[in-house]
Amino acid sequence: MKIEILYPEFCDINSDMGNVRYLKKCLPEAEFIETSINDVPAFIGEEEISLVYMGTLSEHSQEIVIQKLKPYKEKIEEAIEKNQLFLFTGNSVEVLGKYIEDEERKIEALGIFDVYAKRDMLHRHNSYFLGKYEDIAILGYKSQFTMLYGDNSNGYFATVDLGIGINEKSKLEGIRKNNFLATYIIGPILILNPLFTKKLLSLMGVKEPKLAFEEEVLESYNIKLKKFKTFTNFEK
Amino acid sequence: MNYKKTFRFYLALWLAKLSSFALKILKRNATYFPGKVALSICPDFMGRLDKPKTIIGVTGTNGKTTTCNMINDILSQNGFDFINNKYGSNIDGGIATTLISGSTITGKAKKDLAVLELDERSSNKIFPYVTPTYLVCTNLFRDSLMRNAHTEFISNILNKYIPKETIMIENADDIICSHIAEGNKKIYFSIDRLETDTEECRNIIRDGKLCPKCLTPIKYEYVRYHHIGKAYCPNCDYKCPKPDYHITNLDLKNMQMTLKFKDGEEVYDIINDNIINIYNMLAAIVVLKQLKLTQKQINDSFGKLKIVETRYTEESYKNYKIVTQLSKGMNPIACSMAFNYTRNEKGNKAVIVVLDDIHEEAKGMENTSWHYDTDYELLNDESIKQIILPGPRYMDSYIRCLMADIPREKMVHKKDIIEATSELKLDGIDKIFILHDLYAIEQAKQIKQKVKEIIDEYENK
Numbered sequence: 293m294k295i296e297i298l299y300p301e302f303c304d305i306n307s308d309m310g311n312v313r314y315l316k317k318c319l320p321e322a323e324f325i326e327t328s329i330n331d332v333p334a335f336i337g338e339e340e341i342s343l344v345y346m347g348t349l350s351e352h353s354q355e356i357v358i359q360k361l362k363p364y365k366e367k368i369e370e371a372i373e374k375n376q377l378f379l380f381t382g383n384s385v386e387v388l389g390k391y392i393e394d395e396e397r398k399i400e401a402l403g404i405f406d407v408y409a410k411r412d413m414l415h416r417h418n419s420y421f422l423g424k425y426e427d428i429a430i431l432g433y434k435s436q437f438t439m440l441y442g443d444n445s446n447g448y449f450a451t452v453d454l455g456i457g458i459n460e461k462s463k464l465e466g467i468r469k470n471n472f473l474a475t476y477i478i479g480p481i482l483i484l485n486p487l488f489t490k491k492l493l494s495l496m497g498v499k500e501p502k503l504a505f506e507e508e509v510l511e512s513y514n515i516k517l518k519k520f521k522t523f524t525n526f527e528k
Numbered sequence: 529m530n531y532k533k534t535f536r537f538y539l540a541l542w543l544a545k546l547s548s549f550a551l552k553i554l555k556r557n558a559t560y561f562p563g564k565v566a567l568s569i570c571p572d573f574m575g576r577l578d579k580p581k582t583i584i585g586v587t588g589t590n591g592k593t594t595t596c597n598m599i600n601d602i603l604s605q606n607g608f609d610f611i612n613n614k615y616g617s618n619i620d621g622g623i624a625t626t627l628i629s630g631s632t633i634t635g636k637a638k639k640d641l642a643v644l645e646l647d648e649r650s651s652n653k654i655f656p657y658v659t660p661t662y663l664v665c666t667n668l669f670r671d672s673l674m675r676n677a678h679t680e681f682i683s684n685i686l687n688k689y690i691p692k693e694t695i696m697i698e699n700a701d702d703i704i705c706s707h708i709a710e711g712n713k714k715i716y717f718s719i720d721r722l723e724t725d726t727e728e729c730r731n732i733i734r735d736g737k738l739c740p741k742c743l744t745p746i747k748y749e750y751v752r753y754h755h756i757g758k759a760y761c762p763n764c765d766y767k768c769p770k771p772d773y774h775i776t777n778l779d780l781k782n783m784q785m786t787l788k789f790k791d792g793e794e795v796y797d798i799i800n801d802n803i804i805n806i807y808n809m810l811a812a813i814v815v816l817k818q819l820k821l822t823q824k825q826i827n828d829s830f831g832k833l834k835i836v837e838t839r840y841t842e843e844s845y846k847n848y849k850i851v852t853q854l855s856k857g858m859n860p861i862a863c864s865m866a867f868n869y870t871r872n873e874k875g876n877k878a879v880i881v882v883l884d885d886i887h888e889e890a891k892g893m894e895n896t897s898w899h900y901d902t903d904y905e906l907l908n909d910e911s912i913k914q915i916i917l918p919g920p921r922y923m924d925s926y927i928r929c930l931m932a933d934i935p936r937e938k939m940v941h942k943k944d945i946i947e948a949t950s951e952l953k954l955d956g957i958d959k960i961f962i963l964h965d966l967y968a969i970e971q972a973k974q975i976k977q978k979v980k981e982i983i984d985e986y987e988n989k
Contacts, residue, residue: 301737301745305670305678307860309732310900313931329743350680356743413681418674418893433895435674478673479897483927505930512923 293322293496296334298346299357300326306435308347308381310480315343317504318493329360335376336367342496344371348382348478351394351411351437358387358401365402372404377471377495381481383409383438385467385474392438405467407442407458421477422454422520423465428487431513431520432477440476449475454524471495486510531575531657533635540569541577541635544628559616563624574624574657577635580611580642583658584815585694587646587686588666588705589676590862591808592618595666596645597836598812602829603643606821610641618645620653627658641819648682649675655689662715662818663690664697664811668705669754670735672858674895679704679735697814699807700771701752703759704736707766717814718771719806722778725750725757731864733901739766752803753868754861773814778806787813794823800835802869838969845980846987849875849959852972857883857965860901866963867906875958877912880949880975884919884968896924904932913957917941918948919971945971949978954986 297303297312316324322342325334335341349357361368368388372378386392386409392399394411401408417439421432430450439459448457449466457464458476466475473492475481482489486509493501503509544566551558566573586596600612611630616622623644630639646654648668665686668679676682683704690696690709698706700716729751739746739761746766749758760767776793777786783798785806796813798806809830816826839854851873855866863883870879883899899921907915907929915938917925926941942948952960960979964972 304733305735306673307897307900310897310931313732313900317931328745329738350678352680416674416677418895420893433893433897435677435895437677479895480900483900483931505927508923508927508930512927515923 293319293342293498294325294334294339295319295322295343295345295496296325296327296341298327298333298344299329299349299353300347301328302349302353302357303347303384305350306348306382306478307480308478311347311379311381311482312345314480314483314489314504315345318489318501319498329356333361333364335371336364342377343492344376344378346378346380346384349384349387351413354383354387354392355399357384358399361387361402365404368402369404372469372472375471377492378473379492380472380474382476382478383436385476386438386440388474389440389442405442405469407440407444407467409438409440411438413437417456417460419455420520420523421452421456421465422517422524423450423452425450425488425491428485428491429517430475430477430481430485430488431516432475432481432484433479434476435478436476449473454520483509484513484516486513531572533576534570536570537573537576537635540566540573541628541631542633543569544624545633548625548628557615559613559625560619560621561625562628563626564621566624566628567620572657574620574627574654577624577627577631578637579627579658580630580637581640582642582819583660583662584641584643584819585646585658585660585663586644586666586811586815587648587651587663588699589648589669589671589682590856590859590865591666591804591811592645594805594835594839595664595808595811596643598808598830598833599643599815601833602812602816602821602826603641603819605829605832606825608641608819609639610643611639612643613645618647619650623654623658648686651685651689655691659691660694662697662815663694664815665699665705665708666807666811667699667702667756668708669859669861670733670901671861673898674858674893683708695818697811697818699756699811700769700774701756701758703746703755703768706769714769715773715814715818716769716771717810718768718774719752719778719803719810720774720776721750721758722752725752727751729754731903732905733860739764741766753865773810773817775806775810796823796827797830799830799833800840802840802865804865805835838966846983848954848957848983850962850976850979851959852962852964852976854966855881855883855963857967858895858898860898860903863963864903864906867903870961870963871906871909871912873959873961875911876956877959877961878914878916878952878954878957879907879912879961879963880916880918880952880979881907881925882919882945882962882964882968882971882975883921883925884965884971896921899924899928900931902928904928904934908932908934913938914953915939916948916952918945918975919943919968922948945975946978949975950982952979952982954983
């Protein structure tokens with residue numbers, strides 16, 4: 293089994309690499325391919341990749357990544373159509389949208405998804421998130437300068453019970469198309485959400501997935517879930 | 529910009545001074561509110577107020593407070609008359625409060641010198657109105673991701689707002705910090721290669737991995753910690769600069785260091801062997817030398833200083849040494865450095881880690897992600913016999929320790945701080961470290977008291 297990490301030298305600004313370290317614990321036999329910014333992504337070629345992961349980027353890094361991925365736009369679209377499994381966290385999905393607005397500038401992105409992002413570097417949005425991916429409760433934290441706009445009603449990562457969706461008015465979080473999954477939740481989402489992680493491992497082809505420190509992460513998940521639900525009641 | 533004193537300015541000044549007076553009568557802190565009052569009435573108030581002729585600013589991610597405290601104490605001991613924000617806030621309201629306290633009723637500066645700790649994130653609200661003569665940048669690391677986002681964000685703010693006239697005093701061993709305010713006049717400080725430096729970075733995070741000019745992976749002649757070391761791009765001229773002041777001989781055995789600079793060499797006594805505090809001392813010395821203090825003046829004063837108790841204490845209690853050390857929550861580098869210091873201390877240790885960052889919850893938000901940027905792996909060491917993880921974050925810290933391959937049997941994790949501390953085992957232990965967040969000082973005191981009770985019981989057996 294091969295797992296590809298896109299641009300780890302850029303995409304570790306919000307502790308997102310905790311996800312990769314956890315996957316290494318859960319899948320000690322798996323091969324992890326770290327694709328640097330000057331390399332061609334492995335999933336673009338003929339390699340069979342079980343999961344392609346990309347974490348949060350700085351604003352400048354987003355622009356570099358857009359330029360690096362542009363030549364592969366059609367290959368990426370093709371991979372999504374062929375059910376290649378992707379997990380993009382934080383603002384990384386923005387590189388696949390139409391464009392990113394930054395004050396007067398409009399940064400053209402890959403245009404794979406019919407959404408666009410607006411940056412507001414003077415206001416950082418921080419919030420709790422609680423919602424549902426299919427029937428699994430997802431929890432986590434968001435910290436971001438951007439909001440995403442567009443219609444994701446036909447393809448979202450999770451419904452929202454607490455916090456925001458792709459923008460402050462949206463109650464649908466992230467983007468989903470086939471096995472392409474993207475969420476603005478940052479940090480170690482896979483450690484915080486053991487039930488989702490099991491689901492992800494199943495999608496990767498792991499039979500009867502078993503998590504590292506399963507008992508402890510489940511206990512922590514249940515404590516957090518209980519706490520986040522009290523915030524939901526408060527929000528209502 | 530040439531700011532004039534308007535009626536609104538005077539109204540803001542007088543109401544601020546009145547509020548400061550009232551707060552002092554009520555025995556309340558007047559370290560932020562008066563400035564906030566002034567800024568809410570007159571947003572460009574600081575631009576209109578007369579300021580001291582010489583302003584020393586200290587900014588950066590870690591070490592601002594300690595460096596400022598050193599500068600303040602040494603200047604005071606040498607008879608300098610100046611204003612500072614030692615007891616106040618380092619954001620715009622706090623800076624305005626300090627400047628107001630040092631001004632007359634007509635807005636004239638009463639003192640010729642100011643030493644200001646400046647929050648790097650608040651640069652956009654301070655530097656348009658306050659031009660430091662010298663600005664120290666201690667280092668630039670990732671900090672609270674909720675507030676400071678990432679180093680590139682903070683670098684951009686500093687680059688945009690630092691005045692062109694300011695002389696920068698920068699850490700040459702920090703490839704990010706040393707490239708701030710590129711067009712300004714600069715003075716660099718550095719510590720030469722140490723025996724403990726390595727070829728590769730051993731920390732789990734390192735910022736500035738790619739050359740910002742040509743995207744080539746950055747290389748290191750040696751790494752000290754995280755991105756601190758002697759870095760260079762193998763493909764272009766981007767690199768750590770040559771220092772103007774550098775420590776050539778760091779002698780921790782005799783607690784002395786040799787400082788080399790263009791005009792000579794000087795020896796200073798070290799007040800704390802933590803590398804972070806040695807950098808802080810170095811930054812303070814460079815500032816004080818710009819103010820023409822002599823080696824004797826500086827070194828004699830260092831002899832009278834110690835790191836403030838909220839940051840570091842050590843006490844010998846019966847046959848044990850109890851150390852409390854600040855491990856600033858939300859700040860993975862500060863915590864990692866505290867873990868590293870603990871690991872490297874001689875003897876067998878029990879470590880109580882109370883990184884209670886839950887105070888953020890009261891502000892309506894929290895984010896535990898930073899634990900995964902923090903090197904808990906450093907606590908996985910033969911000399912650390914027990915790790916106690918108390919407080920509201922007990923599960924987060926416990927799972928993070930499991931991820932660091934720390935054996936379950938070495939750990940105690942419980943929410944109640946006293947109940948968890950009660951499980952301290954003293955067999956074969958020489959030192960007990962209590963690593964605590966800035967907001968967990970009270971809990972640290974309670975834990976320390978409990979540790980003493982356990983020692984008493986153990987010794988009386």
